[in-house]
Amino acid sequence: MTEKIIGVMRIAGFNVFVPVIRLIQGENRDEQLKLLWRTIGIQGVTLGVFLGLWALIAPQIKTNLGQVPGPAQVWEQIQSLSLEYRMETKNRKAFAVTEKARVEQKRAENPGLEVKMRRYSGRPTFLDQIFTSLVTVFTGFLLASLVAIPLGVLCGLNRTLMSALNPLIQVFKPVSPVAWLPIVTMVVSAVYTVPQPWLEKAFIISAITVSLCAIWPSLINTALGVASIDKDYINVARVLKLKFSTKIFKIVLPAALPYIFTGLRISLGVGWMVLIAAELLSQNPGLGKFVWDEFQNGSSQSLARIMVAIFTIGLIGFILDRIMVTLHKWVSFGHGTAGA
Amino acid sequence: MIEKPYLHFSGISKIFTDPKGEPYPAVEGFELRVAKGEFVSIIGHSGCGKSTVLMMTAGLSEVVIGGIFLDDKLIDEAGPDRAVVFQSPSLLPWLSALDNVLLGVNRVYPHAAKETRLDLCKYYLNKVGLGKDIHKKAADLSNGMKQRVGIARAFALKPKLLLLDEPFGMLDSLTRADLQEVLLEVWNTEKITALMVTHDVDEAIFLSDRVVMMTSGPSACVGDILPISFARPRHKAQVMEQTSYYQYREHLIRFLEDGKDKKAAHGMVSSIGDGASHF
Ligand SMILES: Nc1ncnc2c1ncn2[C@@H]1O[C@H](COP(=O)(O)OP(=O)(O)OP(=O)(O)O)[C@@H](O)[C@H]1O
Ligand SMILES: [Mg+2]
Numbered sequence: 001m002t003e004k005i006i007g008v009m010r011i012a013g014f015n016v017f018v019p020v021i022r023l024i025q026g027e028n029r030d031e032q033l034k035l036l037w038r039t040i041g042i043q044g045v046t047l048g049v050f051l052g053l054w055a056l057i058a059p060q061i062k063t064n065l066g067q068v069p070g071p072a073q074v075w076e077q078i079q080s081l082s083l084e085y086r087m088e089t090k091n092r093k094a095f096a097v098t099e100k101a102r103v104e105q106k107r108a109e110n111p112g113l114e115v116k117m118r119r120y121s122g123r124p125t126f127l128d129q130i131f132t133s134l135v136t137v138f139t140g141f142l143l144a145s146l147v148a149i150p151l152g153v154l155c156g157l158n159r160t161l162m163s164a165l166n167p168l169i170q171v172f173k174p175v176s177p178v179a180w181l182p183i184v185t186m187v188v189s190a191v192y193t194v195p196q197p198w199l200e201k202a203f204i205i206s207a208i209t210v211s212l213c214a215i216w217p218s219l220i221n222t223a224l225g226v227a228s229i230d231k232d233y234i235n236v237a238r239v240l241k242l243k244f245s246t247k248i249f250k251i252v253l254p255a256a257l258p259y260i261f262t263g264l265r266i267s268l269g270v271g272w273m274v275l276i277a278a279e280l281l282s283q284n285p286g287l288g289k290f291v292w293d294e295f296q297n298g299s300s301q302s303l304a305r306i307m308v309a310i311f312t313i314g315l316i317g318f319i320l321d322r323i324m325v326t327l328h329k330w331v332s333f334g335h336g337t338a339g340a
Numbered sequence: 341m342i343e344k345p346y347l348h349f350s351g352i353s354k355i356f357t358d359p360k361g362e363p364y365p366a367v368e369g370f371e372l373r374v375a376k377g378e379f380v381s382i383i384g385h386s387g388c389g390k391s392t393v394l395m396m397t398a399g400l401s402e403v404v405i406g407g408i409f410l411d412d413k414l415i416d417e418a419g420p421d422r423a424v425v426f427q428s429p430s431l432l433p434w435l436s437a438l439d440n441v442l443l444g445v446n447r448v449y450p451h452a453a454k455e456t457r458l459d460l461c462k463y464y465l466n467k468v469g470l471g472k473d474i475h476k477k478a479a480d481l482s483n484g485m486k487q488r489v490g491i492a493r494a495f496a497l498k499p500k501l502l503l504l505d506e507p508f509g510m511l512d513s514l515t516r517a518d519l520q521e522v523l524l525e526v527w528n529t530e531k532i533t534a535l536m537v538t539h540d541v542d543e544a545i546f547l548s549d550r551v552v553m554m555t556s557g558p559s560a561c562v563g564d565i566l567p568i569s570f571a572r573p574r575h576k577a578q579v580m581e582q583t584s585y586y587q588y589r590e591h592l593i594r595f596l597e598d599g600k601d602k603k604a605a606h607g608m609v610s611s612i613g614d615g616a617s618h619f
Binding site: 230235238239241250251254255 | 398399419423430432444497
């Protein structure tokens, strides 16, 4: 049982907690304590030193918006943001109740008339922005993967296609999201002219910008993974004269899966970075816009709030990466020495 | 000589391009006739072109000059009528033993009922002694077990021709002896024409009806053929009691030793600078 939990922890990359579990189980105490100190202890010390230096240096720097905030001010803003969130939720609920009453009354007065519910028009909270960013990054990431994986498989199987596409890939890969943004904005504005859009234009622009930057690592790694499949496996497919689809799903994809997931992991990381920049520049809703709004707002708390956003962005990026690492290790199982 | 061969190599040649871009004639004028139901082994020095011949027969590598005919048809592509057992057990590690066999069976009997197909797979897996491990992932099987599955996979295709490229080369000698018995047992009931490449003189004698000795490359071809006249079914202990066993052994080893000398002599000649003169 213990070993099972530890196995899961290892896959998820939480090696740090392994000694804790062993300690709880009462295994060789001294050694586990030493291990614990070497991981959690040292990380704790690093964090302490970081916070200390920050608290020391930050007040020394004066800006137009006052001092650079230290840890205490940032902590204050975390609380203030959470308070705001609770207030907003309350307001929203209250609005829903009064609005429902209003509509029902109107309907009673005038049965024939179509009465519409008005939407609550409060400011999006910090949590709303996080949610928007997450939805956008996953949409863009999904879009990129849907193109990158099939195209990568075809490139990996076909050297001609690979060398045909290679120059394009090499040129577009290093392009920064900032450069894509204006073009994507113009194109989407020109093409996407639905009168009552189901998806917001800003959302589409951000998602497409994310895909344009996230597509390359997945594409390259998939192609590499497919191209380096053990020749014996391909020979098996040839001897059995497998149908193309069987070959892809039974042999090519499983064999290349570890590579594909390496690519997807990099793509998601790139996508997350790109998204924040895109939101900030084009002021599309999300965490990037939150940062920009606070910057424009220019109140004495703005810098502290931006720092909260920075930590949030970092933390979410870290969690996304952990998820991908876990998936990667999971698909690499049963692969013997192949890939990974 | 066999009058109407089931499998015929009509003096085939294979020319590779070596890393310097020069043509390298690995095999030249390889002529061999194999009767239906015969078990033929090919032995020869490392790098002489045994695998090349086998891969051409499988259709995985192109014949440059001449042709290989199976049942009067020219071999021009790979297909499930020529099952291959590779040296490294090339099972798909993410599939179970059963699914590995099923992959081929599904391909060869697409219209059979699912039950029938499963039974067929299980029958062969049972025969190679894998009865209870059939649901294990191939990655979790030992090398010996994997090669058992490889053999089951090949026989389950009911091929016209069985091609084995040093199938037991990677195994320890105990496992190897076991698997030779397993292979022979299955083969005895099916009598599928088989072509096996091996380094192991004893293995060749024990399993084959004829042993083909290839000369050393470049331009390797058939150097000598030794018919093995032990009755079937064979058992290792009985076979090794016969005096002819040691005569066969002697014959094969002498051929290989001679080849080595020639190879050394040839190496000396080319090092002097007269690269064009071999033999
Ligand atoms: N794809 C290739 N390109 C160039 N040369 C090749 C290629 N494949 C094989 N050769 C050469 O052809 C010769 C025969 O190779 P082959 O693999 O058939 O030998 P083999 O008899 O099977 O050796 P071994 O017993 O070591 O498996 C070797 O000299 C090898 O270097
Ligand atoms: Mg070989």
